[in-house]
Amino acid sequence: MDIAALRQSWSQLAVAGPEAARFFYATLFVIAPETRAMFPPNMQHQEDKLLASLGHIITSLDDGEALTAFANRLGADHRRFHGEDRQGRMVHLAERHYMWVGQALLGTLEHFLGPRWTPALKAEWSAAYEAVAKMMLTGAAESERSAPPYWEAEVVNLERRRVDICVFTVRPNYLCNYLPGQSLPAQLPSLHTWRYLSPANAPRADGTLEFHVRATGRFSTHLVRRLAIGDTLLLGHPMGTELSSYDRAPHRPLLMIAGGTGVAPLRAVLEAIQQGSGRPVTLVVGGRTPDDLYDHLALTKLAATPPAGLRPGTGDDRWLRYVPTVENSWGWDGEVGRAVDTALRLGSWNNADILVCGSPAMTRATVGTLHSNGLRAEQVLTESYDHTVYPPVKATAAPASRDFSWTGSR
Ligand code: HEM
Incomplete structure (x- = not known):
């Protein structure tokens, strides 16, 4: 596989910007009108998602195992795409659609590369697309054995x-x-x-x-x-590998810092710990005002529930130190300040695993403050929620919104 030739032609296509994505989808929907039903009705803001990812993935074929694992998972995840066509028939993503997407991709490259689109380059792209499509279909077939499409x-x-x-x-x-x-x-x-x-x-x-x-x-x-x-x-299928690896070193102290509805996945982790090891955890939940602490009652109750594995009278049942904190302290007699500052006041955390979950801005600011206080990147676990982007991104590098931009570069 001539990866250099694939990358070079991909960056030449990227010069066309959103026009290339429009051409790709127009071609796809003409070749295979039934695929239209699977995409959102208004594609104005997201029409480059599939094409941009396709290019990144195909031009990363030399990444070996990492790419295979990603493409297998993406194929399993693609089983969820479906829609009702104009005749009212339900269309589910199937093997034949991969052929049509491949044709639309090659047609788009041919259109924008002009004379640079040689038979040799076409053969490279066909082989590379087929390899990725096969990995996705393998992932889809494997997941069919154990789970519904959605x-x-x-x-x-x-x-x-x-x-x-x-x-x-x-x-x-x-x-x-x-x-x-x-x-x-x-x-x-x-x-x-x-x-x-x-x-x-x-x-x-x-x-x-x-x-x-x-x-x-x-x-x-x-x-x-x-x-x-x-x-x-x-x-669709569950995604995410960072927060769910909270138990990778159960002997270390565990700190969790949450903002807004970022509390949700951390509460799921806490419930699992309460039902299991009862490992000691400090949870700091931040809000601007007390009103932002919308899950306060549930968390207070969880903190008061002894770990399921603890036999009465055998140890300390205060496994969860729950610390709510607000920036605007009017009418509040608890901790005051940003969640990360409150967490740093509570301990040194040099030896801890730290889970951070909140809005992209809160996550970025929190991780930045942790780093500037000497805590190491490998201690901190965050989730980007851009699970379908290759190469995978860290939460702190993810775009603030899910409106992907077409860059075509690696
Ligand atoms: C090698 C082949 C393919 C690759 C690498 C690929 C990659 C991707 C990626 C990364 C996304 C973004 C997913 C997300 O944000 O949730 C996506 C979305 C999507 N893909 Fe694929 N895809 C491929 C083939 C196909 C095929 C054959 C179809 C069927 C027509 C398809 C239909 C879709 C749909 C409907 C979406 C959602 C688009 C949206 O919500 O804006 N893909 N694809």
């Missing part, structure tokens, strides 16, 4: 905790196995776009999942304002 989950409980925050529980139609700290792509069939949500609970015997959502965009605002008991949400 789960249909009924809303069984709903609480509006604040005008912009709701907490709801869903019951999926099949058991959905996830690790505490992971997140799942979720779709409201009426909106037809996918966004990531993190369960706030450790896996339960009845399979139900609790989600916390703050209204920040169209999808989340719809959930907060319009979701009702009995509605159905579709859930």
Whole structure:
């Protein structure tokens, strides 16, 4: 495989900017109109996601095992894409679609590269695309043996905790196995776009999942304002490897720093610890005002619940030190300041694993402060929620919004 030739031609295509993405999708939808149904109705802001990722992945073929693992997982995840075509038939992503996407990709390269698109280069691109498509199809076939393409989950409980925050529980139609700290792509069939949500609970015997959502965009605002008991949400395959690796060194102290609905995945981890080892944890939850501490009651209750494995009278049942902190202390007699500053006041944490979860801005600022206080990058676990980007990005490097820009460069 001539990776250098693939990369060079890919960067030549990138010069065309969003026009290349428009051409790619126009070609795809002409060759294979049924694929249109799988994409969001309004693709203005996200139309370069598939094409940009395709290029990055294909021009990374020399990454070996890392790329194979990523493409296998991406293929398994792609099983969730589906939609209703113009005749009202449900179209699910299948093997034939890979051929059409490949044709649209090659057609786009041919159109924009002009005379630089030689038969030799075409052969390189065909072989590289086929290799990646095969990896994705292998991942899809493997996941077919153990999981549905997506789960249909009924809303069984709903609480509006604040005008912009709701907490709801869903019951999926099949058991959905996830690790505490992971997140799942979720779709409201009426909106037809996918966004990531993190369960706030450790896996339960009845399979139900609790989600916390703050209204920040169209999808989340719809959930907060319009979701009702009995509605159905579709859930894709669980993703995320960082927060869920919280137990990689159980002998170390564990510090968690949360902001906003970033509390949710950390609460799932805490519930798992309470049900398991009862390992000591310090959780600092920050807000601007006391009103931001929307999950305060549940966390207080969790902190007062002894670890399941602790036999009465055999040890200290105060396994969780829960420290809420606010920046604007009016009407508040607890800790004051940003969550990270409060956490640094509570201990030195040189030997701790530190989980950080909040908005991208809060996460970046928190990790920056930890580093400038001498804590090492490898101590800190964060999740980027851009699980489909190759090469994978750290939360601190992820874009603030999910509107990917077309750069075409590595
Ligand atoms: C080698 C082949 C492919 C690669 C590398 C690839 C890669 C990607 C990536 C990375 C995303 C972003 C996912 C996300 O943000 O959640 C994506 C989205 C998507 N892909 Fe693929 N894909 C491939 C083939 C296909 C095929 C064959 C189809 C079927 C037509 C397809 C349909 C979609 C759809 C519907 C989306 C969601 C787009 C959106 O919500 O904006 N992909 N793809």
